[in-house]
Amino acid sequence: MKVRPEELAERFSALLAVDDDHGFLQALEDVPAADVAEVIRNLDDEKIAKLFKTLPEEFSAAVLVEIGEDIREDVLELLTPHEIAEVVEEMDSDDAADIFSELEEERAGEVAELLEAEDRAEIAQLLAYPEDSAGGIMQLEVVSVGLERTVARAIEKIRLAFPDVGEDFHFVYVTDDEGRLVGKVPLPRLLISRADAEIRSLLDDDVHAVFADLDQEEVAQIFRKYDLPSVPVVDHENRLLGRITVDDILDVIQEEAAEDYSRLAGTDDEEFREESIYRKAGLRLPWLVTGLGGGLLSAFVLSRFEVRLESLIALAFFVPVITAMGGNVAIQSSAVMVRGLAVGQVTGRDAVRRLGREVGVSIITGMICAGLVFLAAWLWWGDLRLGIVVGSAMLAVILISTSVGAFVPLTLSRVKIDPALATGPFVTTSNDILGILIYMGMATWVYGLLP
Amino acid sequence: MKVRPEELAERFSALLAVDDDHGFLQALEDVPAADVAEVIRNLDDEKIAKLFKTLPEEFSAAVLVEIGEDIREDVLELLTPHEIAEVVEEMDSDDAADIFSELEEERAGEVAELLEAEDRAEIAQLLAYPEDSAGGIMQLEVVSVGLERTVARAIEKIRLAFPDVGEDFHFVYVTDDEGRLVGKVPLPRLLISRADAEIRSLLDDDVHAVFADLDQEEVAQIFRKYDLPSVPVVDHENRLLGRITVDDILDVIQEEAAEDYSRLAGTDDEEFREESIYRKAGLRLPWLVTGLGGGLLSAFVLSRFEVRLESLIALAFFVPVITAMGGNVAIQSSAVMVRGLAVGQVTGRDAVRRLGREVGVSIITGMICAGLVFLAAWLWWGDLRLGIVVGSAMLAVILISTSVGAFVPLTLSRVKIDPALATGPFVTTSNDILGILIYMGMATWVYGLLP
Numbered sequence: 001m002k003v004r005p006e007e008l009a010e011r012f013s014a015l016l017a018v019d020d021d022h023g024f025l026q027a028l029e030d031v032p033a034a035d036v037a038e039v040i041r042n043l044d045d046e047k048i049a050k051l052f053k054t055l056p057e058e059f060s061a062a063v064l065v066e067i068g069e070d071i072r073e074d075v076l077e078l079l080t081p082h083e084i085a086e087v088v089e090e091m092d093s094d095d096a097a098d099i100f101s102e103l104e105e106e107r108a109g110e111v112a113e114l115l116e117a118e119d120r121a122e123i124a125q126l127l128a129y130p131e132d133s134a135g136g137i138m139q140l141e142v143v144s145v146g147l148e149r150t151v152a153r154a155i156e157k158i159r160l161a162f163p164d165v166g167e168d169f170h171f172v173y174v175t176d177d178e179g180r181l182v183g184k185v186p187l188p189r190l191l192i193s194r195a196d197a198e199i200r201s202l203l204d205d206d207v208h209a210v211f212a213d214l215d216q217e218e219v220a221q222i223f224r225k226y227d228l229p230s231v232p233v234v235d236h237e238n239r240l241l242g243r244i245t246v247d248d249i250l251d252v253i254q255e256e257a258a259e260d261y262s263r264l265a266g267t268d269d270e271e272f273r274e275e276s277i278y279r280k281a282g283l284r285l286p287w288l289v290t291g292l293g294g295g296l297l298s299a300f301v302l303s304r305f306e307v308r309l310e311s312l313i314a315l316a317f318f319v320p321v322i323t324a325m326g327g328n329v330a331i332q333s334s335a336v337m338v339r340g341l342a343v344g345q346v347t348g349r350d351a352v353r354r355l356g357r358e359v360g361v362s363i364i365t366g367m368i369c370a371g372l373v374f375l376a377a378w379l380w381w382g383d384l385r386l387g388i389v390v391g392s393a394m395l396a397v398i399l400i401s402t403s404v405g406a407f408v409p410l411t412l413s414r415v416k417i418d419p420a421l422a423t424g425p426f427v428t429t430s431n432d433i434l435g436i437l438i439y440m441g442m443a444t445w446v447y448g449l450l451p
Numbered sequence: 452m453k454v455r456p457e458e459l460a461e462r463f464s465a466l467l468a469v470d471d472d473h474g475f476l477q478a479l480e481d482v483p484a485a486d487v488a489e490v491i492r493n494l495d496d497e498k499i500a501k502l503f504k505t506l507p508e509e510f511s512a513a514v515l516v517e518i519g520e521d522i523r524e525d526v527l528e529l530l531t532p533h534e535i536a537e538v539v540e541e542m543d544s545d546d547a548a549d550i551f552s553e554l555e556e557e558r559a560g561e562v563a564e565l566l567e568a569e570d571r572a573e574i575a576q577l578l579a580y581p582e583d584s585a586g587g588i589m590q591l592e593v594v595s596v597g598l599e600r601t602v603a604r605a606i607e608k609i610r611l612a613f614p615d616v617g618e619d620f621h622f623v624y625v626t627d628d629e630g631r632l633v634g635k636v637p638l639p640r641l642l643i644s645r646a647d648a649e650i651r652s653l654l655d656d657d658v659h660a661v662f663a664d665l666d667q668e669e670v671a672q673i674f675r676k677y678d679l680p681s682v683p684v685v686d687h688e689n690r691l692l693g694r695i696t697v698d699d700i701l702d703v704i705q706e707e708a709a710e711d712y713s714r715l716a717g718t719d720d721e722e723f724r725e726e727s728i729y730r731k732a733g734l735r736l737p738w739l740v741t742g743l744g745g746g747l748l749s750a751f752v753l754s755r756f757e758v759r760l761e762s763l764i765a766l767a768f769f770v771p772v773i774t775a776m777g778g779n780v781a782i783q784s785s786a787v788m789v790r791g792l793a794v795g796q797v798t799g800r801d802a803v804r805r806l807g808r809e810v811g812v813s814i815i816t817g818m819i820c821a822g823l824v825f826l827a828a829w830l831w832w833g834d835l836r837l838g839i840v841v842g843s844a845m846l847a848v849i850l851i852s853t854s855v856g857a858f859v860p861l862t863l864s865r866v867k868i869d870p871a872l873a874t875g876p877f878v879t880t881s882n883d884i885l886g887i888l889i890y891m892g893m894a895t896w897v898y899g900l901l902p
Contacts, residue, residue, distance in 0.1 A: 030656075030657075032657060032659075032677060034676045034677050034678075038676075066676075155642050155643060158639055158642055158643055159643045162639070162643065165639075166639075167637035167639045167640060168637075168678075168680070169639065170621060170638075170680070186618035186619075187621075187638040187639065187642065188609055188613070188616075188617075188618045188620065188638065189618060190642060191606050191609055191638065191641060191642060192606060192609055192610045192613065205481075206481075206483060208483075223698075223701065224698075224701050224702070224705070225485045225489075225517075226483060226485050227485075227619075227696075227698035228698070229619070229621070229680045229697065229698075245678075246680065246697050246698075246701070247674075247675075247678035247679070247680075247697075249701070250674065250675050250697070250700070250701070250704060251675075253701065253704050253705060253708075254675070254704060254708075257704075257705075257708035257709075257712070258708075258790065260712060261708070261711065261712050261715065261786065261790060262786070262790075264712065264715050264716060264786070265715060265782050265783055265785075265786030265787070265874075266779055266782060266783050267783050267786065267787065271787055272787065272790050272791065275808070277808050277811035277812050277815065278815065280808065280812045281811075281812045281815035281816050284780075284783050284812065284816055285816055285819060287779070287783070288776065288779060288780065288783075288816055288820055289819075289820070289823070291775055291776060291779045292772070292776060292820055292823060292824060294775070295771060295772030295773075295775045295776060295824075296772060296824070296827050298768075298771040298772060298775070299768040299769050299771065299772050300768075302767065302768040302771070303765070303768045306764055309764055309767055310761070310764050313757055313760055313761050313767075314754070316753065316760055316764075316767040316770070317749075317750040317751075317753040317754045318750050319767070319770055319771060320746060320749040320750065320753070320770060320771065320774050320883055320887065321743070321746030321747060321749060321750050322746075323771050323774070323775070324742055324745070324746045324749070324774070324778075324876075324879065324880060324883055325739065325742060325743060325746060327775075327778075327879070328717055328738070328739060328742045328876045328879070329735075329739065331716050331717060332716055332717050332718050332735050332738070332739075334716075335712065335713070335715075335716030335718065336716070336718065336722055336723065339709065339712060339713075339723050340723065357726070357728050357731065360728035360731075360732075361728050361731045361732045361735065364728065364729065364732035365732050365735055365736055365739055368736060368740075369739055369740070369743055372740070372743060373743060373746075373747070376747050423716075425775075425779045428775065428778070428779070428879075429775060432771055432775055436771065
């Protein structure tokens with residue numbers, strides 16, 4: 001049942017090499033487009049170009065939709081504008097628009113001229129929406145029927161729409177005289193109804209429509225909350241524009257999670273698709289250089305306490321303990337806050353409650369960790385004052401770093417900046433400096449005060 | 452179009468308080484179960500119990516399915532075994548099994564005795580599969596038809612299955628005489644076919660069936676790859692057992708991403724659903740105490756170089772720079788590797804290539820960061836040797852930490868341990884110690900060698 005991509009790649013290579021188009025197409029017969037798309041990664045440019053020239057256009061279109069964005073650009077460069085136009089004509093409108101947004105401007109213009117006027121207009125309509133909005137991920141192919149019609153008419157509409165809409169739809173949408181969406185009829189309900197039954201009588205008015213300008217992350221939340229296979233997209237007059245299917249939402253969820261994850265790790269989510277080591281290094285360096293700058297600032301702060309360190313070198317040993325813990329707790333609380341914000345909106349009262357919880361957590365974890373490190377420093381070096389300095393600095397660092405770690409993403413989200421920016425190396429580094437200041441300040445004070 | 456949960460909660464509270472059951476049910480009429488589930492979070496226990504006693508069982512079932520696992524346990528405790536049994540009878544088999552797995556053993560037994568024999572058997576069948584396998588997330592409600600039948604018979608089957616299967620299905624599965632799955636018919640195809648057409652002639656044999664013992668993460672990959680709304684689940688004789696719908700896969704993708712994310716942040720993904728600060732602290736403490744242990748080990752390692760530090764205190768200033776950078780690069784490379792592993796399996800050749808890329812990246816980033824820190828240390832303190840020590844230690848730390856960061860998750864995944872374990876505080880802390888060793892070792896050597 002399972003297809004092995006390496007084996008397929010070998011078979012493809014052999015068939016493409018002997019120039020046996022017929023044999024090649026036969027070998028492909030039962031292979032899903034998604035598997036062919038995977039195999040392409042293992043072929044050289046010449047073979048890829050040949051593959052697309054040999055495949056029927058409809059199948060080429062499916063393969064082109066399925067291959068990852070990372071190599072699609074390269075593949076598109078191997079095709080002529082004419083070939084691209086032919087393939088684009090076979091695609092759903094959302095996929096066609098995606099391909100267009102990936103073409104260079106000049107080539108996009110060339111391809112557009114070769115398209116039928118209707119397809120060109122559809123693509124232009126979709127490209128007008130922001131990439132990460134409901135309009136940016138919807139497709140225009142829907143089946144809709146008037147409120148006054150019968151089941152027979154709905155089935156007729158499905159038959160007419162079939163070449164465009166295909167088999168991947170779950171509802172017939174119902175509109176009133178002015179094209180406004182009033183409900184949906186699930187396909188099973190159509191199947192078990194009599195041909196002369198009125199659509200009005202089968203209507204489900206729970207459509208969960210989304211506006212075209214809604215952010216894709218919020219669209220994904222609606223899919224998750226209501227367990228839907230697809231949602232209709234409407235304009236602000238509630239007129240049906242298109243629909244979004246759940247397979248696109250899987251990608252959205254994946255993307256948003258990858259974005260948060262890469263921020264936390266201190267890199268860019270492009271990296272997960274990037275293969276060149278120079279570009280990979282380029283994506284990591286901004287974070288590293290920022291971290292380095294912060295590190296040098298830590299060094300500078302420490303150097304201000306030079307006299308203190310020289311007279312009690314044991315103080316220096318605990319610097320990494322303090323900085324590491326400050327970074328750890330800040331990352332924990334900022335990450336928990338960022339995920340909380342990603343899953344649902346946070347209202348004012350809720351924000352205060354979350355912040356309060358982080359303070360509570362920091363008191364508990366701070367007391368325990370401070371107690372442990374106090375004992376370690378005291379018993380190990382036999383210096384009670386060292387224990388007091390390290391322990392109380394630890395408590396202060398955990399209290400402050402946890403709260404700051406939670407507060408910054410909350411604030412960013414209130415002013416509509418991506419809260420995930422407040423995670424990763426930026427947080428750890430700034431907490432390093434904070435930790436050193438608290439620790440050395442505490443040391444100066446305690447050793448100055450207690451004889 | 453949008454429902455505001457706070458407003459709904461107020462209306463509910465008021466209606467439940469005045470004991471107006473009729474008014475309450477009327478107010479609920481057009482509210483989706485998922486919205487009611489959200490409102491429950493804002494009600495007190497007494498009102499929740501009353502709500503479930505007032506609602507029709509079918510609606511109670513839908514609400515119970517939709518409320519988060521975190522508060523479902525509490526809600527279940529408010530209901531009698533008899534009430535639970537009545538609600539469970541209304542659920543799809545997968546949801547019913549989920550509820551059972553959340554009940555305490557004694558109560559589960561009480562509820563089971565109140566169920567019809569058939570429902571009890573279904574739940575027992577599902578509970579036998581591991582929670583994170585295809586069998587653990589599938590439901591038994593499917594519509595299937597024999598290969599020899601006609602469209603009319605398939606529609607008849609849909610009509611019969613309707614009360615159980617509902618409207619959330621997309622394919623009629625086709626089986627041979629021995630119950631083995633041979634294909635599927637999409638509903639639109641049924642709708643536009645003649646009643647006497649043979650099922651055999653409409654068959655699509657591209658079913659993408661999964662074995663019941665397949666891991667849910669791999670099931671999610673199949674959904675993503677082939678853009679499916681549902682997949683059939685079969686046993687190893689290819690007999691149809693049930694199906695998995697994409698809404699459950701949304702949850703799987705979310706869960707797996709949350710797991711990796713929380714590991715990276717040094718906490719547990721349970722935390723995202725946890726409200727008690729004691730339990731939240733409990734989930735973070737293991738990571739923090741581990742980090743603290745590592746920190747104390749760093750302190751110990753540093754103390755071994757006490758003489759060196761005392762004679763050149765500037766060395767101490769750069770300790771946080773070195774440890775922070777080692778942690779940063781290790782997290783970057785381990786996170787990139789973990790996400791790569793999460794998205795697709797990694798073959799032997801591929802693993803070597805990925806590792807090679809990380810080494811390449813570390814050479815580039817290492818040279819740049821080392822150069823910068825060399826200049827900073829040299830120009831700032833006017834000590835060329837300090838620049839050499841800090842710079843070369845930085846290069847070595849970045850090379851080693853990046854490679855270790857990438858190597859450990861790869862190795863864990865080869866031996867079938869979750870690679871995400873090798874991210875977060877564990878990685879940063881172990882790289883702190885490594886960094887200190889390299890740095891102070893380098894300092895001892897350079898200052899010993901150069902007069």
